[in-house]
Amino acid sequence: MTTTRSTLLALALAVLSLGLAGSALAQEDGSAYDVRFESVTDNCSGKGYSLDRARLVIATDGDETVLRTGDKLPDMKLKRRRGGKIKAEADVNAATGRRRVKASGRIERGQLELLIIAEIYDAEGAPTCSQSWNVTGTQAKR
Structure with missing residues (x-):
């Protein structure tokens, strides 16, 4: 159960960081x-x-x-x-x-x-x- 929570937490952080990086790039367009x-x-x-x-x-x-x-x-x-x-x-x-x-x-x-x-x-x-x-x-x- 602890491994599953750690994996989900790591996955959520990775998705969040990718989203923030993508929004920074999109912000410069225009x-x-x-x-x-x-x-x-x-x-x-x-x-x-x-x-x-x-x-x-x-x-x-x-x-x-x-x-x-x-x-x-x-x-x-x-x-x-x-x-x-x-x-x-x-x-x-x-x-x-x-x-x-x-x-x-x-x-x-x-x-x-x-x-x-x-x-x-x-x-x-x-x-x-x-x-x-x-x-x-x-x-x-x-």
Whole structure:
């Protein structure tokens, strides 16, 4: 009888902790962050992105979670890691060439820190330039 109670108690605690972890992840979906972009590298001379400030939003789009910056950058497919770490990536093909954007960083206690790298390729697939930014911001007030 004691073993059964211990097992049930352990199972209940495990279910509760999974529920709390799931609600913490779900809470961040739809979260918005007011961010500032600080240029690290840029050899695009007018061909790339012009970024200063934006609102980043973590949104659910069907089965995927995406990182959106409005019209600043393409929507990036977001993957969550342990400890608040995130990675996101977008690959956009157009007649004029391809643009690949990657983001890596963390979200912790309402603070967002990312490194975003954009690579721009010509129509033949040859790399033409790249840009990178340190991105920092805080969770926006609703």
